[in-house]
Amino acid sequence: MQFEIGGRRFTPAVAPPRQARSVRWGLGAWLLACVVAWPAAAATDGAAGQSSPGQAASWTPLHEFLDRNTGDRGYLGAVSLIARDGRIVDVHVSGHRDLARKVPMRRDSIFRIYSMTKPLTSVAVLQLMEQGKLGLDDPVSRHLPEFSGLQIFTGGTADAPQLAPAQRALTIRQLLTHTGGFATGGQGHEEPTRLLERANLHDSPDLASFSRSLAKLPLATEPGTRFKYDGTGIEVLTRLVEVVSGEAFDAYLHKHVLAPLKMRDTGFEVPRRQRGRIVDLTRMGDDGQLQRDDSRSAQTPGVRLNAYPSGAGGLYSTVDDYACFALMLLNGGEYHGVRLLRADTVDLMMRNQLQGQLDPPVTEFNAGEGFGLGGSVIIDTDKRGRRGSLGAFGWSGAASTYFTIDRERKLVAILLLQHLPNGADNDLPRLATPFYNLVYTTLDAQQDAP
Template sequence: MLALLLLAIGHAMAALPAPVAPPRLPAVDALLDEATGRQGYTGAVALVIDHGRVVHDAAYGWQDLAHDRPMQRDSIFRIYSMTKTVASVAALMLVEEGKLGLDDPVARHLPEFSRLQVFAGGSATAPQLRPASNPLTVRHLLTHTAGFAAGGEGFEAVTQLLEQQRLPQAHNLADYTARLARVPLASEPGTRFRYDSTSIEVLSRLVEVVAGQPFETFLQQRIFQPLDMRDTGFVVPAAERARVVELTTMGEHGDLVLADEAHARQPGVALRPYSSGAGGLYATAADYGRFAQMLLDGGRYGRLQLLRAATVASMMQNQLVHTALPRPVTEFSDAEGFGLGGAVLLDPAMKGRTASVGAFGWSGAASTYYAIDPARGRVAILMLQHLPGGNDDLPRIGTAFYNRVDQALDP
């Protein structure tokens, strides 16, 4: 009887399919194996989804400088400015509900911005100010055309005034916007594209005021939970912190060192004292892949419709055509415009990309990248964890990664 039972178990085990290895694109492997070699990044995770099917899902190298912990596909990264697209989706949900309008004056919901002034000359100690002619709107926040001081030639004095408010030390988003509202604008709203974090922090405060709940709660209930983004948040639970990738930067001797940040020394703690919609999230490649695929699918995830298809389409259109900018392109490249929460590719050849016109995406300060190509039905995500800076730093490989993906799938 026992022999028959063992035989039956043996047949059942033989009938089970062998574990399927995650799919790989050899050309992408070659690039990232080299990039995470002895003189490169500590490690990487890459995820590619083509027409709803995962075609590449791989980890490379190590999570740590000591090379004790191999990188895993579910390793957790600080995604910094890739948070901005998430915050933009949150605001657009409220637009769809009629609680916000893209052309609403921000002061309608945040009275501290009701008497905006524009810097008209002078110095930080004796500034010359004039009342703003244009109202600051929600659209300006989403497209980085609000006019807040964010550096640049000719804006040194007003940038100094901004720095005096010590925004990164704000206790919460309400404190952040209160401090920011004390600073004059550098330019009239809608007349200058200047990428920065202040606009999206104000947008995040708008979300919690209009929704009537903390910003992080809104994200959890309306985005992370529906999309099963279990490893995405402003703080990593203590039990999961061993999965957080170490944050490196280039040392003075040309070697990688741990970045001088509290959250680098204590991986998993909050990146800011407040819930930063501009750059505060941790996430995995898989979590962000579901978020990006939802956008590619016109706001749908399974049976859930998080955003209307028309809203997502507007996110991926160049919104700078609706401003008073002399030319509707970003400060970074004439090949890119900007939508609602990310860059829109206008001229792939000029940008050195093989993507389609209209490809949408953004990156994070610590070398994380995502791109959505609606024309090709494709999502590409690359997660590294390195803060660039200084001479002879590691090469930026985001564009090379995207192009390898396209070349592998569209030879």
């Protein structure tokens, strides 16, 4: 069993159940729903190495950067999207969709977005909060009784653990902020982590089984005392949505988030007729050559990552679909006349939740980041190490997908690649920081232009 660390590690996939629900897909529906209200400059599908017509010439350095990094020895391909003031101002498509580098990347290419699924799960939870069906500080056991009587690992080994009752209740807010205390790695928590690994939770047939199995395992720390990023607590939230709403999670997400936003190319699996649009998933081989990853979703693109609908990392999507979601949040919870959340709820989502909860109130990744309800929040621009306004919200996915929502600059920036980094010296360079820096440099230049 593998764990997600900072949205950068891959979770093994298992075969999907035969009865799994499939979300409707189709480029025609996407074009009708998402593009017609956008400016003509954003409405034309780009071919590889090209951008939407009518764009400002000042985006050229960003395009050249992406083209260079999707050359013969770089990433297979990339799709980027920039929106300002609620309007898409630039889309660029580079490289190829397949490992053989014969099929050009397209704007409607489908990517595994992994941990960029988490913000959508957060929106589902927050919708139920607005309806009064749950509270962020509710004990999880109020809705999922199996989480009453949790225990803490206090010593011993995985084979002979020493346990004690938890003194704090696990809350929904802690699940959203990765402070639930689960044994998901970290120095000093190796033995309880082994217990979690042995449980093979990602092989669970459904979310109910996942939740029941997890609740039997000891926590590594008291809830609310340590930030440790992982998908485990998010899967509990996914199950909680099912119980509170009375709907299967994939059905709930489709009905209340994806369909209202017309995200027709987003789902936990891809219909066979659309699977030719999925980008190959690569990793770097020991020989320094890109190769197709050996995971199930890489070898059989379009299948579910897990038997259950994973709210922690199970979605496939496209750049335009995800832009619909991000623009909804940028606009305070409303998009093209459809409101998913109240503006004050979006404010809460994008506020650093670790302030006052942890000391120091930052995540394990960067001293300039805090964490909101489903994504990181910039709390110190100097320490962050890349461009972005104070309070900017965003996250990434394990296979090199990235997004940011900067409300001060009225900006959405999305970059989709499809590569699982391994941190080795011969691996491809991470593109997030130079990508964001180029975006902000371009915005500054446009602002200064006469």
